[in-house]
Amino acid sequence: MTNRKCVGCGIIKNRDELIKITRENASGDIVINHNNKIFGRSAYLCYNNSCIEAAFKKNKISKVLKTSVPEDLKGKLINEF
Numbered sequence: 001m002t003n004r005k006c007v008g009c010g011i012i013k014n015r016d017e018l019i020k021i022t023r024e025n026a027s028g029d030i031v032i033n034h035n036n037k038i039f040g041r042s043a044y045l046c047y048n049n050s051c052i053e054a055a056f057k058k059n060k061i062s063k064v065l066k067t068s069v070p071e072d073l074k075g076k077l078i079n080e081f
Contacts, residue, residue: 004044007060008051018044019081021073023065030069032076041065047081 005012015036022033025040033042043064045051055061056074 006046006051006055007043007064008045008054011046013046015044017047019047019077020044021061021065021077023067028067030065030067030073032073032080045077049078049081052077052081 002015003012004015004018006018020033020036020042021030021044022038022040022042023030024038031038041064043055043061045055045061052074056069061073062069
């Protein structure tokens with residue numbers, strides 16, 4: 001299995017243990033990539049609120065995805081996970 005680093009805490013985990021957020025290649029939309037079928041630049045987060053908060057507080061997701069991230073994404077992530 002492939003390992004990825006959480007942008008919130010920096011801990012390296014198995015890809016299956018992380019939330020994948022992807023900027024789609026075709027449209028540039030930011031999506032929560034549940035099934036890993038969407039291709040594009042991706043950021044990974046642990047399934048906990050502290051990592052989600054940390055990633056948004058320092059704008060880390062925007063830096064990794066190299067684009068601005070919609071404000072409602074944080075709410076979606078916290079509500080869903």
